[in-house]
Amino acid sequence: MPELPEVEVVRRGLESHVVGRRILDVSVTGARTARRQPGGPAEIVARLTDRVVSGAGRRGKYLWLTLDREHTAGADCLLVHLGMSGQMLVTTTDAPRVRHLHARALLDDGRELRFVDQRTFGGWTVVPLAEAADGTRVLLPAPAAHVAADPFEPGFDELATARTIRRRDSEIKRLLLDQTVVSGIGNIYADEALWRSGVHGRRRAGALTLATVRGVLGHAREVMSDALDAGGTSFDALYVNVNGASGYFDRSLDVYGRAGQPCARCGAVVVREDFMNRGSHFCPGCQSAPRRGGATRSRSVR
Numbered sequence: 519m520p521e522l523p524e525v526e527v528v529r530r531g532l533e534s535h536v537v538g539r540r541i542l543d544v545s546v547t548g549a550r551t552a553r554r555q556p557g558g559p560a561e562i563v564a565r566l567t568d569r570v571v572s573g574a575g576r577r578g579k580y581l582w583l584t585l586d587r588e589h590t591a592g593a594d595c596l597l598v599h600l601g602m603s604g605q606m607l608v609t610t611t612d613a614p615r616v617r618h619l620h621a622r623a624l625l626d627d628g629r630e631l632r633f634v635d636q637r638t639f640g641g642w643t644v645v646p647l648a649e650a651a652d653g654t655r656v657l658l659p660a661p662a663a664h665v666a667a668d669p670f671e672p673g674f675d676e677l678a679t680a681r682t683i684r685r686r687d688s689e690i691k692r693l694l695l696d697q698t699v700v701s702g703i704g705n706i707y708a709d710e711a712l713w714r715s716g717v718h719g720r721r722r723a724g725a726l727t728l729a730t731v732r733g734v735l736g737h738a739r740e741v742m743s744d745a746l747d748a749g750g751t752s753f754d755a756l757y758v759n760v761n762g763a764s765g766y767f768d769r770s771l772d773v774y775g776r777a778g779q780p781c782a783r784c785g786a787v788v789v790r791e792d793f794m795n796r797g798s799h800f801c802p803g804c805q806s807a808p809r810r811g812g813a814t815r816s817r818s819v820r
C-alpha cells in the first residue's frame with residue numbers, strides 16, 4: 519500500500535506533467551473505478567471534460583487535482599483513491615493498453631493520464647472542495663475535510679498535535695494512525711518513528727512527556743522525509759508511477775518487517791506482535807513494553 523512519501527512523489531509527478539493541461543476527453547471503463555461517484559462513470563466524464571488541471575494537492579495519503587481556477591469551497595476537484603495498488607501514469611496515447619487500465623484522460627499536449635489499478639480498491643471521484651474541519655480554512659476534497667494536517671505541511675502544528683495526543687491518552691501508536699489527530703503516518707512509518715524514539719507503541723500517550731511525543735512526531739517526519747529523498751527522483755518524464763515494479767521505494771527500514779533480526783541499535787531480537795489487525799514491529803531492548811494495567815516498566819529497572 520502506498521504511504522505518504524510515495525503519494526507525495528505521485529503528486530509531484532502530476533504537478534510537473536499534468537498541471538496546466540486541459541482535459542479534452544475522458545473514458546472510465548473500470549466497473550469499480552467510479553463506484554464512489556453517485557452518477558457513475560458518466561458523471562466523472564461530464565465533470566472532467568474540458569476542464570484545466572490547476573493544481574495537485576495532497577494531505578496525508580489523500581491526493582487530488584484541482585480544476586480550472588476555482589480554488590473556492592464548492593469547486594470541483596478530482597479525488598484520486600490509490601487504494602492498495604492504484605497508479606497514475608502519464609503516457610503517450612499510443613502506449614500499450616496495459617491490463618487493469620480503468621480510466622483515461624486525454625490531455626491537450628497529446629499525452630494521456632491513465633489510472634491503472636490491479637486490485638481495484640482505488641478509484642476516481644469528482645467531489646467539491648470544502649474547508650477543513652479543524653477551522654484552518656485550508657481547502658480539501660469534501661470527503662477528506664475531517665483529516666488532520668500531516669507533518670509535511672507548512673501549517674502543521676507539532677506542539678498542538680503533541681498536546682492533542684497526550685490529552686487523548688490512548689496507546690501512542692493508535693493515535694499516530696488516527697487520521698483525525700495527524701494524517702499520513704501509516705503502519706510502517708509509525709513503527710519506524712517509535713523505534714527511533716525508543717518508545718513502545720502500546721505506551722499510553724498521557725504517560726509520556728510532551729517532549730517525548732514531540733520527538734515521536736519529529737521522527738515520523740524525519741523517516742518519511744528520508745524515504746522521500748531516497749525515492750523521490752525515481753520517476754522519469756513520461757511515467758508517473760506510484761507502486762509499479764519501479765515505483766515502490768526501496769525502503770531502508772530499521773524495524774518494520776525485521777522480526778527475528780537483531781536491532782541495529784542494541785542487538786536484541788526484533789519482535790512482531792498483532793496490533794489493530796496489522797503487525798507492530800519493535801525492539802524489546804530499546805522500546806520497553808508497558809505492563810498490563812497501564813503502569814509502564816522503566817528501562818532502568820528492567
Ligand SMILES: [Zn+2]
Nearest residue numbers: 781784801804
Ligand atoms: Zn534495540
